[in-house]
Amino acid sequence: MKIKYLFVFVVVFLFFKTNAQNLRGTILDKSTQETIPFATIQYGKNNGVISNIEGKFSVDTTRTRNIDSLKISSMGFETFSLALVGFRDNDSIYLTPAINELSEVFLRDENLTARELIDLFIKNKDSNYVTDANQLQVFQRTEYKTKFKDYGFELTKANYIKKSTRKEINRDLEETSKTVIGSNTTYFRERLVDVYLNEKDSLKIIPQKAIKIVSSDADQDIEEIQTKAFKKIFEKLENSNSFKVRTFIITVEDSLDLSKINKQLEKRVDSTKTKNIRNSYKSFLPQLNFKTGLFEPLSEVDDYSFEIEDVTSFNGEMVYIINFEPDRNRAKYRGKLYITAENYSIVKFERQLIEGKSEQKLNLKFLFGVKFDSYRNDLEMMYFKNAEGKYYPKYIKQTDGQYFYVDRKFIFKENEDNRRERMKFKLNILAEVNNFTSDEFFIISENKINKNQFDEIKENEGIIIKEFDRYPSSFWKNYNVIEATDKLKNYE
Numbered sequence: 001m002k003i004k005y006l007f008v009f010v011v012v013f014l015f016f017k018t019n020a021q022n023l024r025g026t027i028l029d030k031s032t033q034e035t036i037p038f039a040t041i042q043y044g045k046n047n048g049v050i051s052n053i054e055g056k057f058s059v060d061t062t063r064t065r066n067i068d069s070l071k072i073s074s075m076g077f078e079t080f081s082l083a084l085v086g087f088r089d090n091d092s093i094y095l096t097p098a099i100n101e102l103s104e105v106f107l108r109d110e111n112l113t114a115r116e117l118i119d120l121f122i123k124n125k126d127s128n129y130v131t132d133a134n135q136l137q138v139f140q141r142t143e144y145k146t147k148f149k150d151y152g153f154e155l156t157k158a159n160y161i162k163k164s165t166r167k168e169i170n171r172d173l174e175e176t177s178k179t180v181i182g183s184n185t186t187y188f189r190e191r192l193v194d195v196y197l198n199e200k201d202s203l204k205i206i207p208q209k210a211i212k213i214v215s216s217d218a219d220q221d222i223e224e225i226q227t228k229a230f231k232k233i234f235e236k237l238e239n240s241n242s243f244k245v246r247t248f249i250i251t252v253e254d255s256l257d258l259s260k261i262n263k264q265l266e267k268r269v270d271s272t273k274t275k276n277i278r279n280s281y282k283s284f285l286p287q288l289n290f291k292t293g294l295f296e297p298l299s300e301v302d303d304y305s306f307e308i309e310d311v312t313s314f315n316g317e318m319v320y321i322i323n324f325e326p327d328r329n330r331a332k333y334r335g336k337l338y339i340t341a342e343n344y345s346i347v348k349f350e351r352q353l354i355e356g357k358s359e360q361k362l363n364l365k366f367l368f369g370v371k372f373d374s375y376r377n378d379l380e381m382m383y384f385k386n387a388e389g390k391y392y393p394k395y396i397k398q399t400d401g402q403y404f405y406v407d408r409k410f411i412f413k414e415n416e417d418n419r420r421e422r423m424k425f426k427l428n429i430l431a432e433v434n435n436f437t438s439d440e441f442f443i444i445s446e447n448k449i450n451k452n453q454f455d456e457i458k459e460n461e462g463i464i465i466k467e468f469d470r471y472p473s474s475f476w477k478n479y480n481v482i483e484a485t486d487k488l489k490n491y492e
Helices: 003-015 103-110 114-128 163-180 222-237 258-266 274-282 298-303 451-456
Strands: 022-029 040-043 047-050 056-060 069-073 080-083 091-095 134-158 184-197 203-213 242-247 250-257 271-273 304-314 317-326 333-340 346-353 360-364 370-385 391-414 424-448 462-464 466-468
Touching: 040 056, 047 056, 047 391, 069 091, 080 091, 114 298, 114 304, 114 317, 114 333, 134 163, 134 391, 184 274, 203 274, 203 462, 271 274, 274 462, 298 304, 304 333, 317 346
Parallel strands: 022 091, 203 466
Antiparallel strands: 022 056, 040 047, 040 069, 069 080, 134 184, 134 424, 184 203, 242 250, 242 391, 271 462, 304 317, 317 333, 333 346, 346 370, 360 370, 370 391, 391 424
């Protein structure tokens, strides 16, 4: 082998791993042997992931170098470094709990109260967090759970079909309802999205990949069940004219075309539309950097009591742990804030809705047949520093629980001038549902952009969601996403 080729070979071997693969591992507490969720694993210049709720993680080594190291850190533990070349697939990594020898020194020298720390956070937030235009690559994983306590449709009147046809429709609807009532359904969605943020109200979205993992048992897919129910109704009632739809004294639709509904149901394709993602992200993502507002309790500090619990370390910084509890009846959350001692930035935020409280609530069950209760609303956020020393959100988890009840009668009247010739039918809809949603957002990368770059971004309309009945373990190969939990991997 010629000398120059030998030199190139040595350089390539030294700096880059020869086999591109995803290596998996588990983070554990050295003293208790318990797994550590949401630990940060950094490697290379700009690469990093976090461990999942089970302490497991996966790193993409496609462009890593053999001289790179894994740097693992978690709140309250000593940072641990390991040469990447010495890390083997499915290795366990143990972190040592940090001894807070500096706690008393910080508390005594600073002599700050919890409320003063929060005031300093608010004062410095605009200079501590990323507020300029930037591009985020976001991985989102969502778990949906639905339990139907009651569910049903009934066609009570239809003056342009035979009575026997109406009874046939209702028999089919009753059979559909029986498969739903009391059922528990679970499915998952994952998607990768490029997000471009400019000013606080300017946001562009480009979805890249998306999957849905749903059981192969059709009865477990509530969306499919509801689609079948509507098809059974409207394919028998189809009419070329349009209808006005009313419930109670409220007009829902002035010109509903039943034939178009049937076509939409026949051609329904599961997709993720850019405008829908943009709308869901628009009020959420800018607030994460405290640009457009503050989360409660920070927005309602007078309603809460705050107390310094301890001082610990996080990613090499000393951090105050502050507990908060309601101090007034209207306050509804409890949790912890983690504020850095150096520049008073929040690097971690944990908030839980207190049992018995509601994030939103509406009870018009006896008046209008509608009741709604958002009885769970938990939020967890974690922040990292970028190369410029500014903080940006790295991981967000939001968990919501909602109860919904509706018992309404809908009246469909044909838009026909001759009242005697006018076709009409009545449809009763009953649903009593408990919904649970868990959203995880992991910011894979964060990069600064300028206004011209933002203006040049062209959004697409959306992408088709690929559907699987079991989790496709290789789908996110070569992406630094959150490792799937055993629950998700074993779902079928």
